[in-house]
Amino acid sequence: xxxxxxxxxxPRDGLQAEAGVVPTEVKLDWIRRVADSGxxxxxxxxxxxxxKMPQMxxxxxxxxxxxxxxxxAVLSGLVLNEKGLERALEVGVxxxxxxxxxxxxxxxKNTGMSTEDATRRIIATALEGKQAGRTVQVSVQSAFGCGxxxxxxxxxxxxxxxxxLEAGLTSISLADTAGHAHPGQxxxxxxxxxxxxxxxxxxxxxxxxxxxxxxxxxxxxxxxxKAIETSFGGLGGCPFTKVAAGNVATEDLVHGLQRTGKRLxxxxxxxxxxxxDVARYFGRDLPGCVYKTGAILxxxxxxxTDEHR
Amino acid sequence: xxxxxxxxxxPRDGLQAEAGVVPTEVKLDWIRRVADSGxxxxxxxxxxxxxKMPQMxxxxxxxxxxxxxxxxAVLSGLVLNEKGLERALEVGVxxxxxxxxxxxxxxxKNTGMSTEDATRRIIATALEGKQAGRTVQVSVQSAFGCGxxxxxxxxxxxxxxxxxLEAGLTSISLADTAGHAHPGQxxxxxxxxxxxxxxxxxxxxxxxxxxxxxxxxxxxxxxxxKAIETSFGGLGGCPFTKVAAGNVATEDLVHGLQRTGKRLxxxxxxxxxxxxDVARYFGRDLPGCVYKTGAILxxxxxxxTDEHR
Numbered sequence: 001x002x003x004x005x006x007x008x009x010x011p012r013d014g015l016q017a018e019a020g021v022v023p024t025e026v027k028l029d030w031i032r033r034v035a036d037s038g039x040x041x042x043x044x045x046x047x048x049x050x051x052k053m054p055q056m057x058x059x060x061x062x063x064x065x066x067x068x069x070x071x072x073a074v075l076s077g078l079v080l081n082e083k084g085l086e087r088a089l090e091v092g093v094x095x096x097x098x099x100x101x102x103x104x105x106x107x108x109k110n111t112g113m114s115t116e117d118a119t120r121r122i123i124a125t126a127l128e129g130k131q132a133g134r135t136v137q138v139s140v141q142s143a144f145g146c147g148x149x150x151x152x153x154x155x156x157x158x159x160x161x162x163x164x165l166e167a168g169l170t171s172i173s174l175a176d177t178a179g180h181a182h183p184g185q186x187x188x189x190x191x192x193x194x195x196x197x198x199x200x201x202x203x204x205x206x207x208x209x210x211x212x213x214x215x216x217x218x219x220x221x222x223x224x225x226k227a228i229e230t231s232f233g234g235l236g237g238c239p240f241t242k243v244a245a246g247n248v249a250t251e252d253l254v255h256g257l258q259r260t261g262k263r264l265x266x267x268x269x270x271x272x273x274x275x276x277d278v279a280r281y282f283g284r285d286l287p288g289c290v291y292k293t294g295a296i297l298x299x300x301x302x303x304x305t306d307e308h309r
Numbered sequence: 310x311x312x313x314x315x316x317x318x319x320p321r322d323g324l325q326a327e328a329g330v331v332p333t334e335v336k337l338d339w340i341r342r343v344a345d346s347g348x349x350x351x352x353x354x355x356x357x358x359x360x361k362m363p364q365m366x367x368x369x370x371x372x373x374x375x376x377x378x379x380x381x382a383v384l385s386g387l388v389l390n391e392k393g394l395e396r397a398l399e400v401g402v403x404x405x406x407x408x409x410x411x412x413x414x415x416x417x418k419n420t421g422m423s424t425e426d427a428t429r430r431i432i433a434t435a436l437e438g439k440q441a442g443r444t445v446q447v448s449v450q451s452a453f454g455c456g457x458x459x460x461x462x463x464x465x466x467x468x469x470x471x472x473x474l475e476a477g478l479t480s481i482s483l484a485d486t487a488g489h490a491h492p493g494q495x496x497x498x499x500x501x502x503x504x505x506x507x508x509x510x511x512x513x514x515x516x517x518x519x520x521x522x523x524x525x526x527x528x529x530x531x532x533x534x535k536a537i538e539t540s541f542g543g544l545g546g547c548p549f550t551k552v553a554a555g556n557v558a559t560e561d562l563v564h565g566l567q568r569t570g571k572r573l574x575x576x577x578x579x580x581x582x583x584x585x586d587v588a589r590y591f592g593r594d595l596p597g598c599v600y601k602t603g604a605i606l607x608x609x610x611x612x613x614t615d616e617h618r
Binding site: 145182183184185209210212213215217218219245249260290 | 523524569
């Protein structure tokens with residue numbers, strides 16, 4: 001198994017699902033600590049309209065403040081359209097994430113466009129971002145199933161991936177927006193993308209709605225995914241409806257990796273501390289386990305034969 | 310991947326971890342429904358001293374009552390010593406489960422004996438059970454790590470497995486009592502047992518303490534495990550300390566298997582209903598996901614290429 005990169009998306013995917021707006025200073029505290037913990041990327045926010053999503057309204061401010069600081073992690077931002085790209089470029093975002101939903105229903109609800117039209121538009125926007133000298137990651141949302149449509153034809157997903165590759169976009173995230181993924185499916189999809197182009201940097205973004213999240217993440221890693229998008233404490237989904245869940249918990253995955261001697265460069269205690277603070281802030285238990293249990297005391301790491309092949 | 314058998318241990322491993330004693334009639338309702346849902350085995354209770362573990366004090370009564378009924382599932386009982394075996398034989402238990410802890414500290418706390426002495430004793434007891442015409446499953450507890458000792462030497466685990474095999478005991482459960490297992494370790498241990506004897510019926514019993522439970526269960530299935538021990542709603546561990554968790558939730562695993570067209574013979578709605586009732590009874594959310602979310606509506610099952618190889 002390759003060295004796995006950790007992309008913390010809690011400040012964006014986690015916080016945008018909460019009803020309340022977290023103050024900028026609180027977000028900054030969480031983001032700064034995670035960004036210096038050793039995780040590779042932290043997603044600061046989303047360049048969506050603040051009136052449409054007040055939880056993300058301070059995204060530009062967050063980047064302006066963080067741009068004056070020095071942190072170990074790369075800071076990423078989510079961009080939904082041309083206007084969002086302008087804002088991201090203006091505040092100097094280095095890693096810009098964009099995506100298209102493989103579900104026509106989901107795509108129309110989010111963008112007013114079919115998947116096909118949205119793909120053309122997002123590719124054009126992504127290429128603008130690259131021309132501006134930024135790193136761009138493109139995603140396929142609802143890649144493993146859709147809360148509205150149910151099953152999504154695998155060919156639709158691979159068509160979007162192929163369109164990305166033809167445009168020279170080789171950092172691709174397969175996103176399980178609704179949490180419908182299961183391990184065999186994730187393994188196969190990651191393998192298929194790598195068959196299309198072995199140089200693709202595949203990221204897996206898996207929500208744990210039905211309890212298969214971590215199993216699917218391991219399947220993705222075993223199949224050759226390079227990065228996993230995770231959320232502190234497993235924050236995410238909608239706390240008011242049970243039928244939604246957050247990404248796999250950052251600290252649970254890092255703890256698992258460290259059990260086999262991987263990513264020992266990440267300060268797990270910092271991640272646990274942040275997730276404890278996030279849980280305290282929202283006043284409820286989050287789905288993550290390790291922030292509650294602490295790490296396994298024995299630090300013996302397993303041999304290479306334990307690697308996930 | 311083979312057809313996976315589901316062994317529901319909630320009525321034993323789940324309920325013995327609760328402070329209160331669940332009335333026999335309530336247990337009977339849950340056991341009867343699960344035992345007719347299509348799962349293969351239901352563990353009714355433990356033949357421990359009632360004064361030491363009042364939660365299990367009605368185990369003999371439960372078997373006497375259930376013996377007069379007809380259910381789809383095999384009913385199993387946990388036996389810790391010779392006295393327990395006598396009781397299990399007397400009430401006609403067909404599948405008797407016994408075990409030894411690979412951790413000397415854990416073994417002495419549970420049995421007052423070293424792992425070595427406990428192994429000799431449990432093998433003798435198991436052979437008595439077989440001679441009495443019962444099916445016997447033997448387990449290695451704390452196989453993947455110990456809450457007291459931390460890491461457990463893999464050789465200790467395989468020595469116990471070898472002792473079982475030499476005694477002709479070929480139904481073997483690897484139990485992650487403390488939840489220390491990680492997927493690579495589980496895969497390797499299951500493979501090693503099957504290398505010792507390909508005819509062994511390997512069962513995996515995995516607690517989800519650190520968030521790797523389902524990933525480890527999938528690793529066990531991919532490595533050739535024949536059965537998985539699960540708990541309704543993921544009930545188990547100690548609700549008063551966070552550093553303990555139950556087995557992987559029965560309905561979450563069955564839902565995952567049904568996503569790939571497996572175990573469609575199991576009535577998931579029944580399992581979900583029982584877990585909802587168990588959660589309602591204890592008045593708290595249980596770790597399981599699917600009893601809260603319901604099953605994914607689309608019933609399309611994936612192709613054989615989705616099987617977990």
